[in-house]
Amino acid sequence: MSGVVLVTGAGRGIGAAIARLAGQRGYKVGVNYSRSADDAKKVVDDIARAGGKAIAIQGDVGEEKDVIAMFEAMDKAFGPVTALVNNAGILGKPTSTAKLGADLVSHVLRVNVTGPLICAREAIRRMSPPTSKGGVIVNIGSIAARTGGMAGCVTYAASKGALDSLTFGLAKEVGGLNIRVNCIRPGLVESDIHDAATGGIEASHKAAKATVPLGGRMGKPEEIATMALWLLSDEASYVTAAVYDVSAGR
Secondary structure, three states, X not given: OOEEEEEOOOOOHHHHHHHHHHHHOOEEEEEEEOOOHHHHHHHHHHHHHOOOEEEEEEOOOOOXXXXXXXXXXXXXXXXXXOEEEEXXXXXXXXXXXXXXXXXXXXXXXXXXXXXXXXXHHHHHHHHOOOOOOOEEEEEEOOOHHHHOOOOOOHHHHHHHHHHHHHHHHHHHHHHHHOEEEEEEEEOOEOOHHHHHHHOOHHHHHHHHHHHOOOOOOXXXXXXXXXXXXXXXXXXXXXXXXXXXEEOOOO
């Protein structure tokens, strides 16, 4: 397996696991981060130690100019992307809808919906004929799109529901260009995105035992990464417009 992949929000958690595995499998990897420069550098160093090639790219996916700069950095370092993993996302401060402000809604939607759309736009421009023969986009959604999410996280759940719709519509739009678009909806995964909503990782583990049918545990970022790399691979060559729950039956 080889190619050029940009993974957004890859400094930590699921994104970092996807970036590391992509490097192990021969991809040249763009490790995007917003604020966690040290974490992103560690991911790049891990990939290099394993014999791969990677660069860290700072950028807020909610800012169009940052997205454009990210893709231009990839062009310069490795050539046009052949794969994109839209992983970057934010939970937002857990807030009941009765107390919700428009600024919070706008911020979450800008990062979780506008960001993936603009990243997809830049990727499609590079994956399309005559300069390319196609490519793959994998969106990292959430089981919250189906369950409604945790208490106070309706905005987050709504944004991930939009990512499902983005996946279906975009896959139909670009299928003729030999670009596949799929989505993974993780369940409870060991990641600090849950900490703000649940009081920390210990509370998340406790909640998982009550709600996860398979083993009563949280998933590991590497378990999501394995699915992402399968969707990027030729083994999934006839798979597009698909949404996969990786949630242990939740």
